[in-house]
Amino acid sequence: MAEWRKVAKSFALGDGHISEKEVDVLRKALFADGHISKSELDFLKEIKGEAKTHVKALDTLIEDCEKA
Numbered sequence: 001m002a003e004w005r006k007v008a009k010s011f012a013l014g015d016g017h018i019s020e021k022e023v024d025v026l027r028k029a030l031f032a033d034g035h036i037s038k039s040e041l042d043f044l045k046e047i048k049g050e051a052k053t054h055v056k057a058l059d060t061l062i063e064d065c066e067k068a
Contacts, residue, residue, distance in 0.1 A: 008043065008047075009043075009046075009050075011025070012026065012051070016051060016052035017051065017054065018051045018053070018055060020055050023055060023058050023061055024057075026044070027061050030044075030065065031068070035068070036068040040065065041062070041065050044058070044061065044062050044065060048062065
């Protein structure tokens with residue numbers, strides 16, 4: 001696993017809940033280059049599956065990434 005994945009996963013899943021703030025940070029980082037890779041999309045789905053709870057904004061982010 002790439003180092004960015006370890007850091008991002010610990011950031012997003014530190015308390016088991018993915019918050020609005022965490023989704024905002026992920027959105028900015030993922031869309032910074034104007035392209036969403038399969039690896040980035042897979043990562044979002046992975047953390048969603050591992051989170052105990054998450055905000056609706058994560059679902060919206062995943063949908064936006066699938067359209068990009």
